[in-house]
Amino acid sequence: MNMTWIAGLLVVVLLAAGAAPRAAADGKKGPDHDKRIAWWREARFGMFIHWGLYAVLGGEWEGEDYGKEMGGASAEWIMLRAPVPREKYAALAKQFNPVRFDAGQWVSVAKAAGMKYLVITAKHHDGFCLFDTNATDYNIVDATPFQRDPIRELAEECRKQGIRFGLYYSHAKDWYHRGRSEAKRPTDSYVKMVQAHMREILTNYGDIAVLWFDMGDRFTSINTSYGRIVRKLQPNTLVSGRLRGSEGVSDYKNMPDRTIPPGNVDADTETPMTMRLNWGYDRDDDNWKSVKEILELLSLCVCRGGNMLLNVGPTPEGTLMPEEIERLTAVGKWMDVNGEAIYGTTRGPFGYDFEWGAVSSKPGKLYLHVLKWNAKGIKLHGLKSTVARAHLLADPKRKLTVDQDVEAGTITILAGTEAPDANISVIVIETEGEVTIDRSATGKYHWDKSHHRKPAKARAKRSRRR
Ligand code: JFZ
Numbered sequence: 190m191n192m193t194w195i196a197g198l199l200v201v202v203l204l205a206a207g208a209a210p211r212a213a214a215d216g217k218k219g220p221d222h223d224k225r226i227a228w229w230r231e232a233r234f235g236m237f238i239h240w241g242l243y244a245v246l247g248g249e250w251e252g253e254d255y256g257k258e259m260g261g262a263s264a265e266w267i268m269l270r271a272p273v274p275r276e277k278y279a280a281l282a283k284q285f286n287p288v289r290f291d292a293g294q295w296v297s298v299a300k301a302a303g304m305k306y307l308v309i310t311a312k313h314h315d316g317f318c319l320f321d322t323n324a325t326d327y328n329i330v331d332a333t334p335f336q337r338d339p340i341r342e343l344a345e346e347c348r349k350q351g352i353r354f355g356l357y358y359s360h361a362k363d364w365y366h367r368g369r370s371e372a373k374r375p376t377d378s379y380v381k382m383v384q385a386h387m388r389e390i391l392t393n394y395g396d397i398a399v400l401w402f403d404m405g406d407r408f409t410s411i412n413t414s415y416g417r418i419v420r421k422l423q424p425n426t427l428v429s430g431r432l433r434g435s436e437g438v439s440d441y442k443n444m445p446d447r448t449i450p451p452g453n454v455d456a457d458t459e460t461p462m463t464m465r466l467n468w469g470y471d472r473d474d475d476n477w478k479s480v481k482e483i484l485e486l487l488s489l490c491v492c493r494g495g496n497m498l499l500n501v502g503p504t505p506e507g508t509l510m511p512e513e514i515e516r517l518t519a520v521g522k523w524m525d526v527n528g529e530a531i532y533g534t535t536r537g538p539f540g541y542d543f544e545w546g547a548v549s550s551k552p553g554k555l556y557l558h559v560l561k562w563n564a565k566g567i568k569l570h571g572l573k574s575t576v577a578r579a580h581l582l583a584d585p586k587r588k589l590t591v592d593q594d595v596e597a598g599t600i601t602i603l604a605g606t607e608a609p610d611a612n613i614s615v616i617v618i619e620t621e622g623e624v625t626i627d628r629s630a631t632g633k634y635h636w637d638k639s640h641h642r643k644p645a646k647a648r649a650k651r652s653r654r655r
Contacts, residue, residue: 232496236304237308256472258476264502287508288335303520307347355398396423417438430459558615571626574625579619580617587605
């Protein structure tokens with residue numbers, strides 16, 4: 190056996206065992222990447238906001254429902270899907286007057302939910318700008334009776350309340366300025382507008398934590414030019430994973446929408462997730478995920494090494510929906526108690542889930558996210574270290590019995606008949622020394638919650654309403 194071969198084998202074995210540390214997505218990151226992304230790795234949880242002219246329609250056009258709950262695209266796609274003629278869609282701006290918008294309240298809801306960053310649509314595929322810009326009149330200040338700049342108000346509130354502020358920007362799709370297909374090379378004037386937007390966004394609103402590009406076209410050098418402007422104007426801004434052609438520019442990967450990593454990931458990865466089916470406001474999408482479902486998705490996402498950006502789709506009046514506030518408040522209550530198992534953790538050291546849930550970790554500590562309580566014991570296998578202490582985050586005084594069978598390589602934790610948390614209870618295990626894992630151990634169990642619920646009527650024909 191020659192040494193190269195052994196080294197190669199070692200790499201394969203380490204990769205297979207998931208031993209590699211959380212690393213940059215493609216190895217092409219500059220030396221500043223780790224520094225730039227450190228806060229994001231800590232944060233783990235953020236708010237996504239889809240808001241724009243489509244909110245006025247709430248998923249419906251001329252009596253027909255195009256929402257995802259009807260098997261259509263998501264509500265913010267209505268301009269393309271109905272389709273709504275360009276001038277008729279643009280006329281919606283005159284009706285967009287979200288006088289009840291209160292940036293302070295939105296940010297405080299995000300903060301109370303335990304979210305550490307917020308990303309809002311500066312411009313979605315419909316091309317309408319939710320920020321003040323000199324590069325097009327098709328923006329909230331010039332084209333609506335509202336005349337305020339919500340991006341400015343949110344940026345200021347985020348700064349005031351201490352959460353990071355980011356912007357989503359649809360660079361490839363722009364059904365108003367570019368036309369309805371991305372197959373054709375964008376015109377110079379379109380590219381100039383996007384570049385002007387980049388400069389405005391990065392100079393007028395203070396620190397931009399993330400620029401969330403979406404759905405790249407094949408004109409990679411143009412895409413890269415956008416990313417370069419970001420790097421130049423705000424070197425610390427994170428560039429999301431959907432700027433096609435941006436391999437050297439983007440800072441992390443994005444999962445497909447509403448999908449948590451199906452297994453452990455080592456690259457920096459983020460899941461965009463909805464609370465119901467649609468991203469943008471939809472008048473009658475009642476496919477709300479329960480608080481428990483949301484927490485399960487968050488726990489599993491984090492235990493596998495991902496961040497989660499959880500979406501709200503505010504109303505045309507400028508309010509968050511009561512259902513959103515209710516869920517986010519409950520998530521926040523859970524985070525107040527269990528945040529230690531989320532923030533600053535990395536994926537669990539095992540390459541598998543357990544029958545009761547999954548594990549996140551910190552040096553010398555394992556956090557057992559118990560999705561399914563078992564009065565007969567929570568069983569862990571594959572841990573070689575000795576357990577020094579164990580406690581429940583939701584009930585630190587409760588006495589736990591840890592039964593470690595070194596021979597069998599199993600640990601059984603008896604933590605009482607009742608789960609201290611009706612949703613997810615977290616058991617913290619502290620090990621003697623650092624956490625060591627039996628690499629030969631395997632797990633059969635897999636929590637199949639990688640994706641959100643499918644629409645109930647996914648294939649139903651759009652029905653004429655009323
Ligand atoms: C995009 C948008 O089209 C959608 O409206 C929303 O903003 C969402 C967050 O992003 O949709 C996508 C983009 C990428 C995939 C799926 C939907 N993907 O990679 O599977």
